Amino acid sequence: MAVTDGPRTGHLPIDTTDPEEERLARRQRIEDAARWLLPIAVMAVAIWGWHRIVVANEIPHYVLPGPGLVLETLWEDRGLLFASLMITLQITFAALAVAVIGGVGLAVLFAQSRWAEMSFSPFAVILQVTPIVSIAPLIFIYIESRLVGLLLCAWIVAFFPVLANTTLGLKSADHNLRDLFAIYRATRWQRLIHLQLPSALPYFLGGLKIAGGLALIGAVVAEYVAGTGGIGSGLAFRILEAGYRLNIPRMFAALILIALTGVAIYGATSLIAHLSLRRWHESALKRE
Amino acid sequence: MTGETRSGAHNLPGARPGDGNLQGTDAPQMTEPDPILRLRQVDKTFAGNVVALRGMSMEVRQGDFISLLGPSGCGKSTALRLIAGLMRPTHGRIEWDGGAGTDDLGVVFQEPTLMPWATVEKNVWLPFRLRGQPLSRTRDRIREALGLVGLDGFAERYPRELSGGMKMRVSIARALVTNARLILMDEPFAALDEITRQKLNDDLLNLKAQTGATVIFVTHSVFESVFLSNRILVMAPRPGRVIDEIAVPEPYPRGMDWRTAPAYGEITRRTSETLHAGLAQPEEP
CATH class of the missing domain: 3.40.50.300 (P-loop containing nucleotide triphosphate hydrolases)
Incomplete structure (x- = not known):
């Protein structure tokens, strides 16, 4: 707050900011920095602790490799591991794409026809609640192509959140707006395009965030189930293979890659959601 | 009585x-x-x-x-x-x-009933849009209706940027824009x-x-x-x-x-x- 009193308070330093406000601003700056620095610091301490434990107890690398060795392995096996990462990524993204198309398509169908919803939603629920590890062996019996099998498994896991959220979103259009569209004699198609789909967008994006992570989990789990029998070469296959060979550092290296991939997918879907909603949706609003 | x-x-x-x-x-x-x-x-x-x-x-x-x-x-x-x-x-x-x-018909509800994802202009365009009339051909009318309710210069804003009273004005402009009888x-x-x-x-x-x-x-x-x-x-x-x-x-x-x-x-x-x-x-x- 400005001091406007003039000469009489001239002996005081004329400060244009309120000390209370300044204190709040400082606290805000500290909090902003802490948001990044704290997790990094904790992570660094954890890795250092890991390193100390391994060194202090002289744990052999085939039991628990130190963080240095894991990094070294990541670098040395980079050709092998990144080729596997690419395959896992391909399956993940293909499954996610099909999940989005299938999930949104089914949701639109459900929103248009209650009969379709009554008929098909139990199947969707059954697919969702049955653990993928128990379905996957059957899939690999009936489906010859390993790639298609993996894709199918990842899709089954990923599509339900997209379907469930988008269905909810399509039904959540403001009822007054629905009335308005009815009064203006909007066609079913116009209502879908101009009202229901935009209303469903925030819900869909929430589903996409979940589905992104699940597609990766589905791809990895399916590869475990498919096992090393075929000519598999995704990251999960590398982990299994390294396990059989007691190459523990490589297991860790592959694990780190999977974790980083999951984080990257989450970051990407969050960014997409933020960019699509930042102009209008409550979830993306910055509050004073 | x-x-x-x-x-x-x-x-x-x-x-x-x-x-x-x-x-x-x-x-x-x-x-x-x-x-x-x-x-x-x-x-x-x-x-x-x-x-x-x-x-x-x-x-x-x-x-x-x-x-x-x-x-x-x-x-x-x-x-x-x-x-x-x-x-x-x-x-x-x-x-x-x-x-x-x-x-x-033009309709104004108790709530402003605007589409939050659309700008003020596109909200007012809605009755025309549903009749298949493009924004370019109806823009003058939309601006005129917004002027009538005192919202000149707000066409590109989103509803969330407006106060409750202003949202209601947008809603009224939407009801007026087609000269509904x-x-x-x-x-x-x-x-x-x-x-x-x-x-x-x-x-x-x-x-x-x-x-x-x-x-x-x-x-x-x-x-x-x-x-x-x-x-x-x-x-x-x-x-x-x-x-x-x-x-x-x-x-x-x-x-x-x-x-x-x-x-x-x-x-x-x-x-x-x-x-x-x-x-x-x-x-x-």
Whole structure:
């Protein structure tokens, strides 16, 4: 707050900011920095602790490799591991794409026809609640192509959140707006395009965030189930293979890659959601 | 009940043409125009034999500003939904002149009912858009309607950037933009604070004078109904019905001094008494 009193308070330093406000601003700056620095610091301490434990107890690398060795392995096996990462990524993204198309398509169908919803939603629920590890062996019996099998498994896991959220979103259009569209004699198609789909967008994006992570989990789990029998070469296959060979550092290296991939997918879907909603949706609003 | 009730004879011709005339069809008329809408003994009964509306009859003429005034449960919103074609009457008829349906309507709800993902301009474009008219060809009209409600320069804003009163103005612009021959307003200012509400009432009266719009206005405020309308249908609950019609023989355009005119006070008092008498009345058989 400005001091406007003039000469009489001239002996005081004329400060244009309120000390209370300044204190709040400082606290805000500290909090902003802490948001990044704290997790990094904790992570660094954890890795250092890991390193100390391994060194202090002289744990052999085939039991628990130190963080240095894991990094070294990541670098040395980079050709092998990144080729596997690419395959896992391909399956993940293909499954996610099909999940989005299938999930949104089914949701639109459900929103248009209650009969379709009554008929098909139990199947969707059954697919969702049955653990993928128990379905996957059957899939690999009936489906010859390993790639298609993996894709199918990842899709089954990923599509339900997209379907469930988008269905909810399509039904959540403001009822007054629905009335308005009815009064203006909007066609079913116009209502879908101009009202229901935009209303469903925030819900869909929430589903996409979940589905992104699940597609990766589905791809990895399916590869475990498919096992090393075929000519598999995704990251999960590398982990299994390294396990059989007691190459523990490589297991860790592959694990780190999977974790980083999951984080990257989450970051990407969050960014997409933020960019699509930042102009209008409550979830993306910055509050004073 | 009162000398002027159920007369309809004080019905005034449409508004005089004003500046910035959006409608331009309202040359002063000497004879009473034909009704554009007629309700004949309309009943609406919901499931479980809940009578929402019984025996409602009314006529709406070009340039009318009719208030449906009553407490909650008196069927005023039901009447509006019937007129809007969102429901069908259980008995009775709703007749439009020329047999035309109800697609030529503007509607303002109690909430602004804007699409949050669309800019102000695109929200106002909606009635045109649903008729397949592109934004480029209707932009002038949209800007004109936004000007009428005092929102020049807000076309590119999103609803969340606006105050409650401004959102309501956007909603009114959307109802005006197509020059609909009847505008339905369902307690549009009920959720606003008193000061904003009065300002919007003043502005609505100006709009009425400028556009000559025909309006059916649902409200539970006696003051609002007397201030704005030329006819007030007073309604009572259980079962929802019209108990009286009160004419407000003050020509449009009404000046801001209307709020303090002796006639305003007199009609307000009379309307209030009618409303309370209706509440005290025993249920009709």
